[in-house]
Amino acid sequence: MSSDLQATVEAMVRPGRGLLAADESTPTIAKRFKAVGVESTEASRRAYRSLLVATPGLGEHISGVILFEETLGQKADDGTPLAQVAASQGIVPGIKVDAGKIALAHAPGDEITQGLDGLAKRFEVYKAQGARFAKWRAVYNVSATLPSWLAMQANAESLARYAAICQEQGIVPIVEPEVLMDGDNDIARCAQVTESVLGEVFHALRRHGVVLEHMILKPNMVVPGKGCAKQAAPGEVAQATLAVLRRCVPAAVPGIFFLSGGQSPQEATANLDAINRAGAQPWVLSFSYGRALQETVLQAWQGKAANIGAAQAALAKRARLNGAACLGRYDAAMEAGA
Numbered sequence: 491m492s493s494d495l496q497a498t499v500e501a502m503v504r505p506g507r508g509l510l511a512a513d514e515s516t517p518t519i520a521k522r523f524k525a526v527g528v529e530s531t532e533a534s535r536r537a538y539r540s541l542l543v544a545t546p547g548l549g550e551h552i553s554g555v556i557l558f559e560e561t562l563g564q565k566a567d568d569g570t571p572l573a574q575v576a577a578s579q580g581i582v583p584g585i586k587v588d589a590g591k592i593a594l595a596h597a598p599g600d601e602i603t604q605g606l607d608g609l610a611k612r613f614e615v616y617k618a619q620g621a622r623f624a625k626w627r628a629v630y631n632v633s634a635t636l637p638s639w640l641a642m643q644a645n646a647e648s649l650a651r652y653a654a655i656c657q658e659q660g661i662v663p664i665v666e667p668e669v670l671m672d673g674d675n676d677i678a679r680c681a682q683v684t685e686s687v688l689g690e691v692f693h694a695l696r697r698h699g700v701v702l703e704h705m706i707l708k709p710n711m712v713v714p715g716k717g718c719a720k721q722a723a724p725g726e727v728a729q730a731t732l733a734v735l736r737r738c739v740p741a742a743v744p745g746i747f748f749l750s751g752g753q754s755p756q757e758a759t760a761n762l763d764a765i766n767r768a769g770a771q772p773w774v775l776s777f778s779y780g781r782a783l784q785e786t787v788l789q790a791w792q793g794k795a796a797n798i799g800a801a802q803a804a805l806a807k808r809a810r811l812n813g814a815a816c817l818g819r820y821d822a823a824m825e826a827g828a
């Protein structure tokens with residue numbers, strides 16, 4: 491079991507490679523499709539996610555793909571399960587297992603992620619379908635008073651219980667505490683909240699006996715809220731992010747794979763590049779982007795079979811540029827090329 495976990499971690503954490511988060515829930519993917527005029531149906535979701543995992547050469551820069559439960563059961567036109575299409579490219583298939591967030595009782599403005607009941611049992615099916623890792627996302631709203639300690643503790647406890655269940659089942663957990671960038675807070679407030687959140691998360695992981703060597707952390711970068719007048723250059727984001735991570739994340743954790751969280755594709759790449767130019771760190775620092783990898787793909791695709799090649803080229807490009815950013819070798823001039 492422990493050697494399975496080790497093999498999965500090694501397959502996921504490889505130089506110059508990151509993860510493709512394609513695990514949008516049914517309401518979220520409907521929102522993304524609507525923005526490009528596509529109706530979300532079982533067939534359109536299958537068509538879109540088929541093109542993603544079949545992108546030629548994707549395995550050169552993508553080591554794992556996070557799928558939604560529905561996708562794990564879907565097949566390409568030739569009948570090959572989509573998880574197998576990914577695996578045949580050297581991309582490890584994984585699954586989002588949380589059941590989304592709800593309001594946290596007695597904590598106005600805070601949210602809690604649900605989905606623990608029956609989780610161990612659900613893994614029997616997911617494993618048979620090819621999943622080797624999982625993801626659970628906790629979300630923290632930021633204001634002068636949010637998140638509350640209650641929300642930080644409750645979400646940390648759920649993340650740790652989830653991670654322990656995963657490891658017991660031979661599944662590598664991606665632990666995702668996301669401090670949102672939707673507010674008008676400055677970068678210092680994001681740093682303060684992220685440090686508190688990660689502190690609680692690693693306390694809880696320890697309480698639950700989670701093996702740090704066999705998990706991946708998926709945090710937010712430390713950035714100002716979108717509504718903050720003072721935005722931050724990549725160098726400032728890198729410095730603030732690394733300061734918090736160095737205080738909170740034990741060196742035993744093999745990889746830190748950032749979410750993009752509403753950054754533009756170019757911002758997310760430039761910030762990751764700056765983080766990887768800051769010198770040697772104890773962990774591999776990479777990406778696990780949803781929007782920042784898929785935005786240009788959706789725009790190119792528009793739901794039309796004739797556009798599949800262009801959509802795949804858009805994905806291959808962002809994967810390549812983020813792969814370069816993992817090595818601190820990205821340059822904005824690379825955006826101009828195909």
Ligand code: 13P
Nearest residue numbers: 511749750751779780781
């Ligand atoms: P974004 O990169 O769009 O934030 O998505 C990553 C993710 O998996 C959120 O759970």
